[in-house]
Amino acid sequence: xxxxxxxxYRLPLRFYLNQLIALFxxxxxxxxxxxxxxxxxxxxxxxxxxxxxxFPWQQDPLLDLLNHRLLKQLxxxxxxxxxxxxxxxxxxxxxxxxxxFGLGALSVGxxxxxxHHSCPWDLLEYGGKAISYPLFGAVPDGSGSGHCxxxxxxxxxxxxxxxxxxxxxxxxxxxxxxxALGVALGLAMGYGQxxxxxxxxxxxxxxxxxxxxxxxxxxxxxxxxLVKEPKV
Numbered sequence: 001x002x003x004x005x006x007x008x009y010r011l012p013l014r015f016y017l018n019q020l021i022a023l024f025x026x027x028x029x030x031x032x033x034x035x036x037x038x039x040x041x042x043x044x045x046x047x048x049x050x051x052x053x054x055f056p057w058q059q060d061p062l063l064d065l066l067n068h069r070l071l072k073q074l075x076x077x078x079x080x081x082x083x084x085x086x087x088x089x090x091x092x093x094x095x096x097x098x099x100x101f102g103l104g105a106l107s108v109g110x111x112x113x114x115x116h117h118s119c120p121w122d123l124l125e126y127g128g129k130a131i132s133y134p135l136f137g138a139v140p141d142g143s144g145s146g147h148c149x150x151x152x153x154x155x156x157x158x159x160x161x162x163x164x165x166x167x168x169x170x171x172x173x174x175x176x177x178x179x180a181l182g183v184a185l186g187l188a189m190g191y192g193q194x195x196x197x198x199x200x201x202x203x204x205x206x207x208x209x210x211x212x213x214x215x216x217x218x219x220x221x222x223x224x225x226l227v228k229e230p231k232v
Contacts, residue, residue, distance in 0.1 A: 154190030
């Protein structure tokens with residue numbers, strides 16, 4: 001007999017409506033925070049040395065090892081393990097959750113390729129040559145190489161939110177705890193990049209927004225398509 005914890009399940013329409021409302025409200029808040037880039041420049045300026053026109057933590061080996069490489073590699077390895085284990089044990093729920101780890105980061109990566117926003121360390125005010133501009137503002141001449149919005153590195157941490165769908169049916173409190181863990185990891189990994197001058201804080205907030213939107217939409221579509229049981 002198939003263990004129910006291995007099976008996909010459908011969530012009620014109310015869940016998706018609540019998530020979309022929350023995402024809409026968060027989008028309004030994030031847009032308001034980025035209206036004049038004040039918060040971004042406040043947080044980034046703390047880690048910028050005006051005397052040397054550089055970010056002292058940009059090449060810090062410990063920060064690079066722990067935050068930029070090790071944490072990301074551990075999360076990727078965890079996602080790969082879940083996918084492999086799910087395939088071997090024939091657990092469709094675990095397979096989909098493992099896929100959500102990567103799909104959230106993929107959506108952010110696609111957005112980055114179309115972005116004209118340059119990273120802080122490339123901007124004029126931080127010793128670079130590129131011109132900054134507010135989110136949704138007109139792209140100025142000299143905006144630089146771009147490809148720095150949303151925050152790609154933070155998206156790996158936010159990907160852990162996918163564990164929510166693994167546990168929600170049987171253990172909802174654990175599911176929400178996993179979601180909170182993903183948010184914490186994404187913010188921590190993203191702030192490490194703020195310290196290095198690689199991203200503004202708002203880049204990371206929007207990364208988390210896109211990751212969760214992707215995970216909710218993909219899980220809803222796949223579970224609706226594959227699962228014939230009544231919604232729970």
